[in-house]
Amino acid sequence: MLFRILKHEDLKKLYDLLSRGNRVIGPVRKGADKDGNPIYAFEEIGDFINIHLDYTTTKIPAKKFFMPFREVMADFRIKGKDWEKKIGFNIGSPFIVFGMHACDINALNKLDKVLLGSHYPMPYYAAKRKNMFIVGIDCIPQPYCFCRSMGSDTALHGFDMFLTDLGDHYFVEILSDTAYNFLRQITNAEPTESDHARYMKAASEKNRKFTAHVDTTDLTKILDMEFQADVWKKWGDQCLSCGTCANVCPTCYCYGVDESVALDLSRAQKIKSLYSCNLIDFAEVAGGHNFRPESHTRLKYRYYHKHRGFVEAYEESLCVGCGRCGESCLAGITVPEVIASVRGGEN
Amino acid sequence: MSSQIKFTDITAGQQRRHFRENDLGAFENTYKAEITAVHRLTAIENLFRIQIVDPTDRKKFVFQPGQFVMLELPGIGEAPFSISSSASRHGDLELCIRRVGSLTNFLFRLDRGTHVGIRGPFGTGFPMDQMHGENILLIAGGLGLAPLRSPIAYVQENRNLFDNVDIIYGTKEPSQLLFTYQYDMWRADDVNLHIIVEKGDPAWKGPVGMITKVLQDIFMHRHADYFQKTYAIVCGPPVMFKFVCTMLNERSIPMEKMFVSLERRMHCGMAKCCRCNIGSTYICLKGPVFDYWSVMNMKEAI
Ligand SMILES: Cc1cc2nc3c(=O)[nH]c(=O)nc-3n(C[C@H](O)[C@H](O)[C@H](O)COP(=O)(O)OP(=O)(O)OC[C@H]3O[C@@H](n4cnc5c(N)ncnc54)[C@H](O)[C@@H]3O)c2cc1C
Ligand code: SF4
Ligand code: SF4
Ligand code: FES
Numbered sequence: 001m002l003f004r005i006l007k008h009e010d011l012k013k014l015y016d017l018l019s020r021g022n023r024v025i026g027p028v029r030k031g032a033d034k035d036g037n038p039i040y041a042f043e044e045i046g047d048f049i050n051i052h053l054d055y056t057t058t059k060i061p062a063k064k065f066f067m068p069f070r071e072v073m074a075d076f077r078i079k080g081k082d083w084e085k086k087i088g089f090n091i092g093s094p095f096i097v098f099g100m101h102a103c104d105i106n107a108l109n110k111l112d113k114v115l116l117g118s119h120y121p122m123p124y125y126a127a128k129r130k131n132m133f134i135v136g137i138d139c140i141p142q143p144y145c146f147c148r149s150m151g152s153d154t155a156l157h158g159f160d161m162f163l164t165d166l167g168d169h170y171f172v173e174i175l176s177d178t179a180y181n182f183l184r185q186i187t188n189a190e191p192t193e194s195d196h197a198r199y200m201k202a203a204s205e206k207n208r209k210f211t212a213h214v215d216t217t218d219l220t221k222i223l224d225m226e227f228q229a230d231v232w233k234k235w236g237d238q239c240l241s242c243g244t245c246a247n248v249c250p251t252c253y254c255y256g257v258d259e260s261v262a263l264d265l266s267r268a269q270k271i272k273s274l275y276s277c278n279l280i281d282f283a284e285v286a287g288g289h290n291f292r293p294e295s296h297t298r299l300k301y302r303y304y305h306k307h308r309g310f311v312e313a314y315e316e317s318l319c320v321g322c323g324r325c326g327e328s329c330l331a332g333i334t335v336p337e338v339i340a341s342v343r344g345g346e347n
Numbered sequence: 348m349s350s351q352i353k354f355t356d357i358t359a360g361q362q363r364r365h366f367r368e369n370d371l372g373a374f375e376n377t378y379k380a381e382i383t384a385v386h387r388l389t390a391i392e393n394l395f396r397i398q399i400v401d402p403t404d405r406k407k408f409v410f411q412p413g414q415f416v417m418l419e420l421p422g423i424g425e426a427p428f429s430i431s432s433s434a435s436r437h438g439d440l441e442l443c444i445r446r447v448g449s450l451t452n453f454l455f456r457l458d459r460g461t462h463v464g465i466r467g468p469f470g471t472g473f474p475m476d477q478m479h480g481e482n483i484l485l486i487a488g489g490l491g492l493a494p495l496r497s498p499i500a501y502v503q504e505n506r507n508l509f510d511n512v513d514i515i516y517g518t519k520e521p522s523q524l525l526f527t528y529q530y531d532m533w534r535a536d537d538v539n540l541h542i543i544v545e546k547g548d549p550a551w552k553g554p555v556g557m558i559t560k561v562l563q564d565i566f567m568h569r570h571a572d573y574f575q576k577t578y579a580i581v582c583g584p585p586v587m588f589k590f591v592c593t594m595l596n597e598r599s600i601p602m603e604k605m606f607v608s609l610e611r612r613m614h615c616g617m618a619k620c621c622r623c624n625i626g627s628t629y630i631c632l633k634g635p636v637f638d639y640w641s642v643m644n645m646k647e648a649i
Binding site: 073074076078081082083085087114115118119120121122123124224227253254255256257258259260261262265267268269270275277282283284285286291292297301304305308309310311312313 | 374421426614628646
């Protein structure tokens, strides 16, 4: 990996360079919650001053830009008994994500495993994902973050460049030659020994700020053993089966497909919408049988898929510990609490 | 039909991260297929014969008994159906379909000559080659005969490769029996056919009871060494798996030599939508056919 040092005041130059001819997505301030804390969101940026690089976590991850909640997969033209199907991967124009936290970058890496690296790569995702350029940025751990427990507090790949704020300048990790070539066009420097030391100090200071933890030791086995445990019923009684947790999760990708037809029967569309395994009909099959009829079986399934099934398939969990699901859950269900209670700890 | 992915530069003069388009083509690749015949089997089940329209695609369409296709009615939806005909008939398929909901109701209104879409074949099949030289028990309950008909055709076409062959089939009532017109043909091919219904009617002369009763009766007359070289394929409602497979296991047939087909709702067939996911297993990719040992190790599988 190549490292460079970039002065604070030169960051705008980098932005200008990147945004020339490209869409830029970045964290912006959308308002404030009832306690006056700012609410952030990923949005298209028109001007560098709108980007809030010191943002906490966005309420909703950046997934709408590469995995839209609703997407037309194909169009049909119907003529009597015959029809033509036209597939469109909705490629869109390339874009830059300017200021993505390590957890969200890791979420993309996990999605890549399922949606790109598996048996049938998904072109709808690939079409957008492969046209992204990612500038990562370091973050300040929030009370609900447990990314460190999930091994997602640092990103090792999946970005083009990553910035760590060292006070008056940024420590830049360069991962792609595209990033290298951009950076070549603005003033930057080789980091010195003291920059390295400051970087490591910043990293260890950050580590000390994590308050929420999840013990993942033997978790796959424990989830298997505790499959029938009563704690699931307790959480299930609380859960509203609203699906918000999946909505705000950067790694949830389950979807449903619907078709709709024009009133005159001349055209039809095949539409993909993101779904949630917490919604009641997710595991229903023909004849009305539902494999997961109760809310606790569905809630358990979500944990089971993320913290056991995915680990078995990819040797890592499908959760990056961003804490968004717990933050947004109206029933106050958080991953650290659920896992601790399943492990038999405090609940 | 497949649309191309183009990659635009983000930076000056460089093509970024090239991705092989061929890998992506399969995702929504639909074959246009024509309904060439419709047979009424019962009050709620029809046999649809469909043929891939393009002759080249038809020849290319190869599948294993037990695999399924996603059948698409444009504007209505898509659903998985097991291929219910011989695997040696490429691209000319029979689907035995029960009318249960929106898509199937619409399908039952379509005439011959209508075009439908199919994607696939998807999933795993029954490992027929493994069974060569052995006895086979083909056990079906209700609509389970639909997926079983493809391995039955395989056995018929390669009858000399198998030892003793039994088909054991049960439904609730005689009126629900599928493919009654084929029974004599199966028997003629030296297959023992055992049929049982849970509740007879005045015309019914055959046995009455559960499938497990038939199994008990047959097993009484089989030597211990019969069980040493026997495979079983079990298709039907999930409750049936437990009873039947437990019985087979008691006769020392290893669970790895019993195969079942699992049902889940499927929206993609390509291990993406997670509809059919159980833990780490996508039924559409690693199934629907599983050996019973694997099923025992999956939570909420049946
Ligand atoms: C691998 C595999 C192979 C299969 N093979 C066959 C086969 O060979 N033959 C066959 O007949 N079937 C087969 N099936 C089952 C078949 O896929 C389903 O019967 C089919 O999806 C039904 O589609 P549908 O649109 O007609 O029913 P749907 O409209 O999807 O209805 C199915 C059921 O869902 C419920 N439902 C639907 N809409 C609602 C609603 N709004 N609210 C509440 N409940 C609702 C109902 O209980 C209904 O009975 C197979 C399934 C799998 C997974
Ligand atoms: S866990 Fe919370 S957010 Fe998720 S479905 Fe249940 S109530 Fe909704
Ligand atoms: S499960 Fe919750 S904490 Fe984990 S990645 Fe999803 S939203 Fe973040
Ligand atoms: S049907 Fe979509 S994952 Fe299996």
